[in-house]
Amino acid sequence: MNDGGEGTGRATRSKRADARRNEKTLLDAAAAIFVASGVDAPVRDIAARAGVGVGTIYRHFPTRSDLIIAVYRHQVEACAEAGPALLETSPTPHVALARWIDLFVDFLVTKHGLAGVLQSDNTGFEALHTYFLDRLVPVCTQLLDAAVASGEIRSELRAYELMRGVGNLCVGAESDPRYDARRLVGLLVAGLRGPN
Incomplete structure (x- = not known):
């Protein structure tokens, strides 16, 4: 009987890959906004460009x-x-x-x-x-x-x-x-x- 360990490992790797992709999306959006508007640009502009909520950005990056x-x-x-x-x-x-x-x-x-x-x-x-x-x-x-x-x-x-x-x-x-x-x-x- 399979104890699910192998499936759990794949799910964990998949979640990590998703997290890396999400972080890359946030960082790409922030970089584009910073180039266009400077590093003082509102976080809501970055969130909008990344297609996420402002809270998501603060979860990944607690400070500016x-x-x-x-x-x-x-x-x-x-x-x-x-x-x-x-x-x-x-x-x-x-x-x-x-x-x-x-x-x-x-x-x-x-x-x-x-x-x-x-x-x-x-x-x-x-x-x-x-x-x-x-x-x-x-x-x-x-x-x-x-x-x-x-x-x-x-x-x-x-x-x-x-x-x-x-x-x-x-x-x-x-x-x-x-x-x-x-x-x-x-x-x-x-x-x-x-x-x-």
């Missing part, structure tokens, strides 16, 4: 700081995973790099609000910044190396420099509608090609 940190980590992982996928699916490595930088800009716009939220926790902010560099610099390096190897871009630029430059171009973009950081970042990425 918890939500912002989770979105930050979620976006770092999404950027890290996107690099290799874009290299496989883009027509050229330079196109893959440009598409990845576009995702990175979305991430940076969200990230700007993080500093204010974590002001009182410098250790936490430093740990997240280290995590950010550890996960994304190798991905950007892989994209740059592929574009250099294909002969599409110059070879003297390092990933950290490019990411820092893009970051600097994004500073203040969320508070000045006359400033189009994405356009300037696009010019920077196009300029990597150098003279023909």
Whole structure:
């Protein structure tokens, strides 16, 4: 006679998978709202976009700081995973790099609000910044190396420099509608090609 242990195990794994999907949906919705409206956007807007009640968000993320940190980590992982996928699916490595930088800009716009939220926790902010560099610099390096190897871009630029430059171009973009950081970042990425 089956004691149900195997079925219970499958049900538990299924619930965990559902919980991960639900959390991903919440984090995707929060990231989109943060990009559009900043990290101070009302939680009800995030809930509406995710198709859940406000209480569901607070069950997963009891404070705004918890939500912002989770979105930050979620976006770092999404950027890290996107690099290799874009290299496989883009027509050229330079196109893959440009598409990845576009995702990175979305991430940076969200990230700007993080500093204010974590002001009182410098250790936490430093740990997240280290995590950010550890996960994304190798991905950007892989994209740059592929574009250099294909002969599409110059070879003297390092990933950290490019990411820092893009970051600097994004500073203040969320508070000045006359400033189009994405356009300037696009010019920077196009300029990597150098003279023909």
